[in-house]
Amino acid sequence: MVSTMTNFFDARREFALPGGVYNATPSRVIFGAGSLARVADAVEAYGAKRAVVISTPGRSGLAQRVADLLGDRCCGIIPEAVSQVPIELAIRGRGLAADLKADCIVSAGGGASVGLGKGIALEYAKPIVAIPTTYSGSEMTGFCGITIDGVKRMHKSLNMLASTVIYDPELSVGLPVDVSMASAMNALAHCVDAIYVSTVSPLIVGSAYEGAAVLAKAMPRVAASPGDVGARTDLLYGAFLGGAALTGGFALQHGVAHVLGGSFGIAHGLSHALVLPHVAAYNARHAPREMKRLADAMGVDNVGAALFDLMVGVGLPASLKEVGFDRGNIERAAQITVETDNGLNPGPVTIEGVRALLEDAYAGRRPA
Structure with a gap:
């Protein structure tokens, strides 16, 4: 690892980074078996009192588990995420989150759930707590592919960068x-x-x-x-x-x-x-x-x-x-x-x- 990094720096003595969402990572990461139990603390850290939980229909059980852990800090569940983040669903999600007066977005599940959370936050800018159960890695970024008229187009915004990511390997065992x-x-x-x-x-x-x-x-x-x-x-x-x-x-x-x-x-x-x-x-x-x-x-x-x-x-x-x-x-x-x-x-x-x-x-x- 040391030699790889040394070689890379040798090759990049001059560089100009674009700033913005590029190379920006979540400010807080919680990693370890059983770390889901800390979700309420993660939400509370941002002063949020009305967190909305995002999931796919198939992970509604996990969404309910998260909601139970949040207790009174959960204002509802949106179990509608699908792969590729259709723009129509992102717009609907923003409306639902606004109706619920959500002040935090908790995305629980795979890339579809993480993606819908981002699609909502793109214009309904609230802190995101991401709880990935797959290995897509998109929870670490402020990038999101949103499908518009049958073409997946990349969107970039710091609004979509998670504030906290909770990695609990126990959640992926049944995958x-x-x-x-x-x-x-x-x-x-x-x-x-x-x-x-x-x-x-x-x-x-x-x-x-x-x-x-x-x-x-x-x-x-x-x-x-x-x-x-x-x-x-x-x-x-x-x-x-x-x-x-x-x-x-x-x-x-x-x-x-x-x-x-x-x-x-x-x-x-x-x-x-x-x-x-x-x-x-x-x-x-x-x-x-x-x-x-x-x-x-x-x-x-x-x-x-x-x-x-x-x-x-x-x-x-x-x-x-x-x-x-x-x-x-x-x-x-x-x-x-x-x-x-x-x-x-x-x-x-x-x-x-x-x-x-x-x-x-x-x-x-x-x-x-």
Whole structure:
């Protein structure tokens, strides 16, 4: 880890960070088994007296548990979160929160719950207490992909940066293995996509290298023993580091994955998992030094191939074809990716390049 950071600083003696939401992390993080019990203290720390709890319909039981822990400080539950944060739902959520006179937002669950909490806070600015139960890492950032007219568009605001994040690995023990592994690949995607963007702080980039190493080792352990709280703790710790890395910015990997999820309905974690090896292989040609350091941190020779093998080894699908993606949509997906590109990828983002990596992802070709 020390040598990786030293090499990175050698390469970044000159840098200009954009400020704002970039590289900003929550001011308070509570990590450890059983830490959910501290949610009332977290809300009270902001003087809040009317916290609204956000969840998906499937995690309404957890939402009620959180509400019970909050007691009189809870003003209601909004169990309506869905993946990809449709703008219509974000607007409805803001209205419901306002009607409840909520002065704090508590998001409990996976990326959908965290995302809806952010979508509400974007314009209904209140403190956010995030309680993630998956490994998406988005709870660490002020970024949020909101789907508008069938296209997932990235929004950035300090209003969406959580004030407190509570990481309780016990809450993820019951998460199905396939969902856990897809979510963990999402966390790995944060680590990979952050190391070569110009907006990442030298103080943050080390999280990407360490997070990738921790996640790659923890994923097979959780796949083999889903009830192992120690393995789950390591996986959640890696996701926390990946979330911190994500605050530095993101590039092509997230661009492609968000298109597959927002425009073509592929589950969020899988959309990241299925393209990550191929984007890593593509960017290895354009950011060889950073990718070599990542390979060293992970203890592998080839990051793209190692990610593909990891994905298959923990039981995830190997191709877009396997999850029902229509090959005829590749051209449109490539077009949307190019149209929504943020300009931070080290290699050119072209129709031809994106089409080629999507063809590889569709066929499930192992990067060479």
